Amino acid sequence: MATTENIIGTLPDERGHFGPYGGLFVPETLMEPLRALRVAYHRFMADEAFLRELDEDLANYVGRPSPIYHARRWSRRLGGAQIYLKREDLNHTGAHKVNNTVGQALLARHMSKTRIIAETGAGQHGVASATVAARLGLECVVYMGAVDIARQEANVYRMRLLGAEVRAVESGSKTLKDALNEAMRDWVTNVDDTFYIIGTVAGPHPYPAMVRDFQSVIGREAREQMLRQAGRQPDALVACVGGGSNAIGLFYPYLDDRDVAIYGVEAAGDGLDTGQHAAPLCAGRPGVLHGNRTYLMEDKDGQIIETHSISAGLDYPGVGPEHAWLKDSGRANYVAVTDDEALSAFHDLTRIEGIIPALESSHALAYAAKLASTMRPDQIILVNLSGRGDKDMHTVAAREGIRI
Amino acid sequence: MSLIGERFAQLKARGKKALIPFITAGDPIPEITVDLMHDLVSAGADIIELGVPFSDPMADGPVIQRASERALEYHVGLRDVLDMVRQFRQLDVETPVVLMGYLNPIEIMGYEPFADQAADAGVSGIVVVDVPPEEGGELQQVLHARSIDQIFLLAPTSTKDRIRRICSLAGGFVYYVSVKGVTGSSHLDLQSVDDKLKEIRAETELPVGVGFGIKDAQTASAVSRMADAVVVGSALVSRVEALADEPEKIGASLREIISSLRHAIDTA
Numbered sequence: 001m002a003t004t005e006n007i008i009g010t011l012p013d014e015r016g017h018f019g020p021y022g023g024l025f026v027p028e029t030l031m032e033p034l035r036a037l038r039v040a041y042h043r044f045m046a047d048e049a050f051l052r053e054l055d056e057d058l059a060n061y062v063g064r065p066s067p068i069y070h071a072r073r074w075s076r077r078l079g080g081a082q083i084y085l086k087r088e089d090l091n092h093t094g095a096h097k098v099n100n101t102v103g104q105a106l107l108a109r110h111m112s113k114t115r116i117i118a119e120t121g122a123g124q125h126g127v128a129s130a131t132v133a134a135r136l137g138l139e140c141v142v143y144m145g146a147v148d149i150a151r152q153e154a155n156v157y158r159m160r161l162l163g164a165e166v167r168a169v170e171s172g173s174k175t176l177k178d179a180l181n182e183a184m185r186d187w188v189t190n191v192d193d194t195f196y197i198i199g200t201v202a203g204p205h206p207y208p209a210m211v212r213d214f215q216s217v218i219g220r221e222a223r224e225q226m227l228r229q230a231g232r233q234p235d236a237l238v239a240c241v242g243g244g245s246n247a248i249g250l251f252y253p254y255l256d257d258r259d260v261a262i263y264g265v266e267a268a269g270d271g272l273d274t275g276q277h278a279a280p281l282c283a284g285r286p287g288v289l290h291g292n293r294t295y296l297m298e299d300k301d302g303q304i305i306e307t308h309s310i311s312a313g314l315d316y317p318g319v320g321p322e323h324a325w326l327k328d329s330g331r332a333n334y335v336a337v338t339d340d341e342a343l344s345a346f347h348d349l350t351r352i353e354g355i356i357p358a359l360e361s362s363h364a365l366a367y368a369a370k371l372a373s374t375m376r377p378d379q380i381i382l383v384n385l386s387g388r389g390d391k392d393m394h395t396v397a398a399r400e401g402i403r404i
Numbered sequence: 405m406s407l408i409g410e411r412f413a414q415l416k417a418r419g420k421k422a423l424i425p426f427i428t429a430g431d432p433i434p435e436i437t438v439d440l441m442h443d444l445v446s447a448g449a450d451i452i453e454l455g456v457p458f459s460d461p462m463a464d465g466p467v468i469q470r471a472s473e474r475a476l477e478y479h480v481g482l483r484d485v486l487d488m489v490r491q492f493r494q495l496d497v498e499t500p501v502v503l504m505g506y507l508n509p510i511e512i513m514g515y516e517p518f519a520d521q522a523a524d525a526g527v528s529g530i531v532v533v534d535v536p537p538e539e540g541g542e543l544q545q546v547l548h549a550r551s552i553d554q555i556f557l558l559a560p561t562s563t564k565d566r567i568r569r570i571c572s573l574a575g576g577f578v579y580y581v582s583v584k585g586v587t588g589s590s591h592l593d594l595q596s597v598d599d600k601l602k603e604i605r606a607e608t609e610l611p612v613g614v615g616f617g618i619k620d621a622q623t624a625s626a627v628s629r630m631a632d633a634v635v636v637g638s639a640l641v642s643r644v645e646a647l648a649d650e651p652e653k654i655g656a657s658l659r660e661i662i663s664s665l666r667h668a669i670d671t672a
Binding site: 015023025026028029030032033177178185189190191192288289291293296298300302305 | 473536
């Protein structure tokens, strides 16, 4: 381990840097709006009335705290460590994404913004944004790649039901990264009345820190729940990493517990050696995209390349800058599992525990299963079950040649 | 003094304003870019702005996005763009060439190797759209050491403090982004441009160029009365796009647009 000093509360620095990563790589037009956002964010996070409102929303609208469930039957089958699941799939809208959109939407309202924009890949963050916008009576526009719209019709319809306008993005690879570009362009054009709710711990400062802080409720709850339910903290944490917001939400409150091992699981797609994957930490290199410096999937000219994962939520060529820093510092380990391994874990959890996980979360489950078998039955792995799998019925069925 | 500085000094002595056309390198095919640069100069361009194709051009509107996509079909990378500048310099050693693009292609090449090669190719200045001065210190040092101007953007949202700070770091000229929006936006408000330019001029002696949203001769003429330079991009790139299947016609067509802009600016 490179350092044993405490990490929590030290990063990012004032300029939004996590070591060499993060920062503020945006056009000049956005510098002042980002400064205003930074100031508002710091003010409200120290404002008791704001925090009380946030806590009430998390409790009564989102349904927090989410439970922790000991997957006894699956653990026994695996024959190693005990696996506990943090049930973010039980949140309102079915995933961890809403923890962040509730927070950012409150902030938008306190900043007197009347219009919300968001980008989405699988549609989960889009749905979570449309949901909070509906509740607060704010106009909402969601940018979504044309390719993703075709493969996530149900979520597109959900967003429209909630009153959001879903705009198809036809540029570039027509997926999540292009939706982010388009949302940035909208924001540059409409900065006066518009709040951009970024769905992951990427983007320019202060987004990576702000989204982390809103998602850290996951790890804060887990620390209390594990003590109560298992009598101690886990030996290892496992979470899937696309942009990395559910992972950082679980990891962050544990960063200074040095005896807790941390594993972030990226999407290896068809396999890291095939090039058809979405694993920038495992197989990419540092660069600058979407406002921050981080590990990226890019070619020799610095062009961003298309990624592949069965899970639309992990299908992103970058990753949050704090994960890049955690990788380099050695505090967290980053691994990858393939589409096939994730699907296998998807079926196992469904059949053995009666919980249908999201394909994203299935990546974390697949790695936890591997890890468990190398550990003793008195050891504990806590997996972030970041979302439920209902949205993935069509994808899984199609993969298995079934039409539904 | 850099080529850019010299060019502005000459123009000032003659009481003229600079016309700066933008085209994307490699659009619609890499073979014609150098010829197009010469065409632009022969029709009256004072400085050439050459776009470096990037897969994720977040500050660009649809017209210039599609130009990047066309160039990327031929895998036109930063090294190819530098080769084009080098080739352009075989016939033209006076017209300043400014590269405009995003940081990642430079980042992957490395700041020092990039700056060495850019200086060697004859690049005069560079605009990196996603690098505000807060993140630009290291790049600026290596560029400065090779007499390449780093041109910073100012925007309608730039506060007085930022204008002061950016002007103190800027080289070549200051580039005012005249609209809140992406390249090719349509709603240019001349009065607010004029107001902001006065604020900017209070902070710097450097020439001030205006770009984003200048679509036709009339707007170019109006802007040239307030600014030292007029940047025209999407209007030219639209023409390139319209003629993408007949690339042999693009040169003459761009010359025609430049001549009319030149005339509008010179008679403003």
